[in-house]
Amino acid sequence: MGNRLSKLVTKTGDDGTTGIGSNKRVAKDSARIEAIGVVDELNSTIGMVLSCCNNQTVNDVLSPIQHILFNLGGELAMPEYQLVKDDDLLKIEQQVEELNGELPPLKEFILPKGDLATTTCHLARTVCRRAERRMVTLAREETISKTGQTYLNRLSDLLFVCCRILGQSADVKEEMWQSHRTK
Numbered sequence: 001m002g003n004r005l006s007k008l009v010t011k012t013g014d015d016g017t018t019g020i021g022s023n024k025r026v027a028k029d030s031a032r033i034e035a036i037g038v039v040d041e042l043n044s045t046i047g048m049v050l051s052c053c054n055n056q057t058v059n060d061v062l063s064p065i066q067h068i069l070f071n072l073g074g075e076l077a078m079p080e081y082q083l084v085k086d087d088d089l090l091k092i093e094q095q096v097e098e099l100n101g102e103l104p105p106l107k108e109f110i111l112p113k114g115d116l117a118t119t120t121c122h123l124a125r126t127v128c129r130r131a132e133r134r135m136v137t138l139a140r141e142e143t144i145s146k147t148g149q150t151y152l153n154r155l156s157d158l159l160f161v162c163c164r165i166l167g168q169s170a171d172v173k174e175e176m177w178q179s180h181r182t183k
Contacts, residue, residue: 021078031138036076038131039152043069045124049162053117055169058162061095065155072148076138084148092154099161103168107176110164114172118163125159128152 017025026032046062046069053059071083112122132152138144167174 021074022080031134031141032076032079035131035134035138036073038127038134039069039073039076042124042127042131043073045120045127049117049121049124052120053166055117055166057099058117058121058165061099061158061162065092065158068151072151075145075148076135079142079144082145082147084145084151086147089147089151089154092151092158096154096157096161099158099165103161103164109177110174111177112163113175114163114167115170118166118170118172121159121163121166125156125163128156128159132156 016028019025020032043066046066050059050062050066053062068084068088071088075081075083112126113119114122132149135144135149135152139146139149164174
């Protein structure tokens with residue numbers, strides 16, 4: 001494979017379009033590019049989690065996910081390929097079950113707060129939900145892999161579990177949402 005990034009300033013996007021893997025040019029604000037962009041943002045946000053996380057379990061779970069998210073972005077850029085596999089989906093489902101089984105059960109929603117790693121992980125979870133919404137929008141317009149969309153849905157669950165693990169390892173008490181809080 002040649003040098004993919006040998007020339008960074010191409011000026012080809014100055015007209016508001018960008019190229020995707022099939023050598024087709026699309027508008028930079030198209031549903032496809034929006035989905036690619038939010039998946040990229042999610043990957044960067046997970047990188048932020050990893051940069052401030054001291055929990056080996058969470059590091060071991062999230063590090064490989066960055067590669068899968070790169071695959072998902074590639075799949076979105078090259079619609080003729082499916083790079084996120086059913087095995088990726090199965091693995092994340094198993095991780096959610098295993099890790100959540102080690103946590104105390106929840107009876108209420110928890111507020112997205114805590115130490116830096118926990119709150120950054122909550123941010124990653126919300127970016128993941130947005131990426132999933134962008135893929136739903138794209139799926140209304142074009143055919144995309146259902147596996148990638150489902151993967152994001154499961155990933156948001158895994159990120160929530162990681163938030164709880166990070167809070168617990170930092171000894172941060174979860175604050176439950178109170179729907180009718182009185183002062």
